[in-house]
Amino acid sequence: MAPANPAHQDESIAMGDWRRLFLAFSPTGEPYTTKGDILSILSKNGIHKKDTRIQDLIEALEAYTPKEPIDFETFRSLAGRHVYLLQRAAQGGFIIPDFSGFTDHIAQIYQDLVSINTGDVARYIPQLARVDPKYLGISVCTVDGQTFDIGDTDVGFCVQSTCKPVTYCIALEDVGEDKVHAHVGREPSGQNFNAITLNSKNLPHNPMINAGSMVCASLIRPQQPLADRFDAILSVWQRLCGGVRPGFNSAVYHSEKETADRNFALAYFLKEVGAFPSGTDIHQTLDLYFQCCSIEVTTKAMATLAATFAGAGVCPMTGERVLSPESVKHGLSLMLSCGMYNFSGEFAFTVGLPAKSGISGVIMLVVPGVMGITIWSPRLDPLGNSVRGVAFCEKLVSLYNFHNFDGVGPASEKTDPRLQAHQEKRYLALSLILASSQGDLDEVKRLMARGASPDIPDYDGRTALHLAAAEGRQEVARYLCRLGANLDVRDRFGRTPREEAAASGITL
Numbered sequence: 001m002a003p004a005n006p007a008h009q010d011e012s013i014a015m016g017d018w019r020r021l022f023l024a025f026s027p028t029g030e031p032y033t034t035k036g037d038i039l040s041i042l043s044k045n046g047i048h049k050k051d052t053r054i055q056d057l058i059e060a061l062e063a064y065t066p067k068e069p070i071d072f073e074t075f076r077s078l079a080g081r082h083v084y085l086l087q088r089a090a091q092g093g094f095i096i097p098d099f100s101g102f103t104d105h106i107a108q109i110y111q112d113l114v115s116i117n118t119g120d121v122a123r124y125i126p127q128l129a130r131v132d133p134k135y136l137g138i139s140v141c142t143v144d145g146q147t148f149d150i151g152d153t154d155v156g157f158c159v160q161s162t163c164k165p166v167t168y169c170i171a172l173e174d175v176g177e178d179k180v181h182a183h184v185g186r187e188p189s190g191q192n193f194n195a196i197t198l199n200s201k202n203l204p205h206n207p208m209i210n211a212g213s214m215v216c217a218s219l220i221r222p223q224q225p226l227a228d229r230f231d232a233i234l235s236v237w238q239r240l241c242g243g244v245r246p247g248f249n250s251a252v253y254h255s256e257k258e259t260a261d262r263n264f265a266l267a268y269f270l271k272e273v274g275a276f277p278s279g280t281d282i283h284q285t286l287d288l289y290f291q292c293c294s295i296e297v298t299t300k301a302m303a304t305l306a307a308t309f310a311g312a313g314v315c316p317m318t319g320e321r322v323l324s325p326e327s328v329k330h331g332l333s334l335m336l337s338c339g340m341y342n343f344s345g346e347f348a349f350t351v352g353l354p355a356k357s358g359i360s361g362v363i364m365l366v367v368p369g370v371m372g373i374t375i376w377s378p379r380l381d382p383l384g385n386s387v388r389g390v391a392f393c394e395k396l397v398s399l400y401n402f403h404n405f406d407g408v409g410p411a412s413e414k415t416d417p418r419l420q421a422h423q424e425k426r427y428l429a430l431s432l433i434l435a436s437s438q439g440d441l442d443e444v445k446r447l448m449a450r451g452a453s454p455d456i457p458d459y460d461g462r463t464a465l466h467l468a469a470a471e472g473r474q475e476v477a478r479y480l481c482r483l484g485a486n487l488d489v490r491d492r493f494g495r496t497p498r499e500e501a502a503a504s505g506i507t508l
């Protein structure tokens with residue numbers, strides 16, 4: 001029987017796979033690797049030195065200088081329980097195989113957004129009015145824990161309405177769907193997030209607006225002291241964020257509370273119509289709601305949270321199931337239909353992805369099964385959404401086929417950055433030939449690690465080595481030779497890679 005935890009299966013990979021893996025980390029194809037090569041391949045895949053999953057590997061590598069040769073046996077013992085992570089990095093086996101290509105595009109979008117200066121920060125409380133409007137941070141985290149951060153990604157901001165999907169999911173986990181939806185609907189309201197309005201059953205329209213979120217908060221451990229209720233919520237946040245404990249902005253909390261006439265009015269209205277469960281203490285409920293809005297995170301932490309939603313409730317950084325797939329499915333459904341205030345329908349139409357916006361200028365965007373992205377930029381449009389945040393989402397889906405319905409109909413011209421599930425050997429071989437002719441050693445290594453055969457020729461009988469040699473790609477040609485590519489195979493014109501190399505003047 002296979003061991004329960006794949007992280008401890010290091011002995012189960014075959015020796016041939018170990019060798020292939022080792023060579024994928026070799027700079028030249030010779031039997032050695034270096035700390036520099038291991039770290040660079042990991043970082044190209046979005047697995048960085050600070051990644052909590054590989055801290056023991058990082059510590060073990062500290063004993064080496066960047067270019068010091070590491071032999072096969074040492075590599076094996078260093079790789080240890082990380083063999084699967086290393087294998088996926090080497091093979092381009094993460095959900096976004098060309099992660100650096102993908103993040104180059106994100107960086108480009110970031111640059112384009114910097115010059116957008118329309119909109120204004122929220123002004124209903126002084127703490128938000130004082131936030132520097134220039135802030136812009138974008139963090140990406142995939143369901144495999146590949147991460148990328150650009151801009152102000154270490155600055156804390158309060159989560160505001162992005163707490164709503166989390167509060168909703170915790171309520172679902174605690175008391176179940178039937179109970180939650182006996183107190184809140186699931187239709188867009190078509191009104192402002194703080195509007196005093198109810199659906200035809202006298203319930204809040206959905207959990208993504210203030211009234212709905214208050215009702216959800218009222219369902220979370222009502223019998224416990226307020227402090228314990230908030231602690232329980234905060235610890236779910238911590239687990240969703242991969243172990244990073246969120247902060248709490250006390251000034252925002254007090255300010256929210258002092259200026260909350262509308263929210264008090266809403267709560268009394270809900271009480272009057274009997275929308276809360278019986279026995280609800282509305283002051284405690286409001287307090288809990290304000291506390292949730294005042295949770296403080298960075299885009300880095302919130303991207304992990306969004307990735308946990310993308311991964312149906314499993315946190316990519318810890319592997320822990322934090323929420324059930326059902327709760328996450330419900331949360332995402334409501335984010336798609338109601339997450340962007342009065343822009344939700346338009347956003348679902350143009351962007352086609354579940355997202356939740358907060359008045360602090362944050363947008364938590366989820367590409368289900370793929371990644372979470374958090375964008376924070378405090379300037380808001382008249383509907384209360386971050387101007388640059390919305391522009392980011394629109395740009396992203398114009399480049400990539402992430403819109404919910406991009407898969408419908410003929411293949412779109414947009415790029416699919418995801419792993420193709422069942423790559424054919426032929427596809428690998430042809431890709432290898434192309435990468436070799438272009439001298440793209442990184443791609444050649446990735447393809448070899450995925451099992452590409454260097455001896456499968458194209459329709460002219462020309463192999464990857466023919467092309468590398470003919471194009472004078474010395475590094476690639478040498479690499480292929482060391483991995484056993486045939487130097488003397490003839491193409492249909494009768495030429496061998498050895499002759500091509502001589503003609504282009506490279507030495508093998």
Ligand code: GLN
Binds near residue numbers: 161
């Ligand atoms: N604290 C804010 C409120 O309740 C949250 C608003 C928001 O982000 N839309 O009004």
